[in-house]
Structure formats: structure tokens, C-alpha cells
Amino acid sequence: MRYRVASLSMCALASLSVPPATASECHHHETALGVSRVLHVDTTDGPLFGTLQYEQTLDLEPKEVVLTFDDGPHPYTTGRVLEALRKECVKATFFPVGNMAEQYSQVLQEVSADGHTIGAHTWSHRNMRRLSKARATQQIERGFRAVDEAADIQIAPFFRFPGLKDSKAMIAHAARQNYAVFSTDVTSDDWRGIGPRTIIRRTMTRLRRQNGGIVLFHDTKRATATALPGLLKALKKDGYRIVHIVPHQTYDALRDVPTTGVPEAATVADLKDPSHTGTDDARAPIKR
């Protein structure tokens, strides 16, 4: 959602735009997992987070976990994911696809109403390594604009590449735009068509190995929605703590700063792009 206000008030607005989420909000749920702390993320110069692909990750303590959900909003599954998170008083970060956000804006507004952080995941989930620099830039920028229009909170300048398929050119673009790029520390494999119990088992095994970290799910997957209540219980039982990440500056606040090299509008071909499949393929991440 756009707040067209003078830039002078942007700082104040930014501080109001992301509601703080603490475990204290959920004191009436004594048995809930809750949020142990809020981590403010500085997106200046486009930091890269997630040890699956990059050298560094978020500044997390052992056994701290950040839950992330890609590819939504979805009319059948996102609501179930939200319900599971709500029952455990947990806040997550969502990376919606632009054309999904446009089509299912009401679902996205349920995400924001629950106080989750919202980033972006391109306009139509194309493989960025196969696009020209101009087309890839348009995918990123149009994705952010569409999510921003559809959400009723100010979104975060948090970006995730479709299928985690990054490129040097688009990492450089993110750096110029001050978008944080999120890979992951732990994959749930929920895009591989596995069942809920396998999702829980693999996620917990990998979390134990990594001692916490960012976890990647898809709120478009029925198995994920089904797995989530059990997964959250398992996290609590094993002593993991949930960290809610929020940006230092919102996407809208950053947009008030002039940038260079960003095409104004998508091409006709991009506008008609039907290629979103709603699946991620993280099998071949770049190692660096």
C-alpha cells in the first residue's frame, strides 16, 4: 500500500509501519511457541543472507529460527499456514509473487493483518539466470510494486530469487536498490512433493545439523500447511526460538531515494508472461 506523504515524515512512518511482535503479545497462550525476539535487518547495499548459497546469514544465536514462506498468496493454502502460525503466536516472513499478490490481494492482506513481514519474489517467478539484465530487473521491480500495491502495510525491501537462482547482475541490482537478498540456511524440501511427516523430519534433522537458521517453505503447498502445526510443536519441544525479522527501512522509504538504471515499465512480453509455476527448484544453488 502506498503512503504518499512528504519524505520528512517517512522515518516516523517507517517506524510505525511494521508492528512489533514479541512473545508478550501472546502471554495468554502460555503453551505457545511465540516470538522470542525481533531482529532489525539493515538492507543497505543489499546484504546476502543464507549459508546454502552465501558466506553469511542473519545474526542469529544458536537454536534461533526464522521461518520464511515463498510463492503465495494462495487462496487455499495460505490461510491454513496463517492459522497454524497464529495458534503458536509465531511471526514469519513471506516472499509473495507479484502476480499472485495482485490476484489474491485479500489473502495477502490476511498475511499483513497477522503482523508478518512481507518481501517480494519477482513478478512471475521466472528463472532470473535465463533473462536479459533488463527483463530480470523488470521482474524484480514489478514484483515489488505489485506486492506493495496489494499489501495494506508497508512491505520490506527483502527479496528472494525464484528457485534461489541468483545472478551476479541481479545481486548487483539488489545492492544498488538496497534490497536484502535472502537465500536460506535450511530447506524443507516441501517443493519436492513430499508428505507432511517427511517435511517435518527433514526440516528438524537439518535444523539440528545447523543449530537453527533461516528455513524455507512454500505457503502454496498443501503438505506444508498440513505439516506446520506439528513442525511448530517439534520446534518448541526441542527448544528452538522464533525470531521475527523486520527491516530498518521499508520498501517505500527506500523508493524516495533516487536510483539509476531501473526501467520504468515492463515490456508487453513481460506483462503477458504466464510462466509462474508456483514451484521452487533449489537443487542447484550457486556456491560461493
Ligand SMILES: [Zn+2]
Ligand atoms: Zn519460489
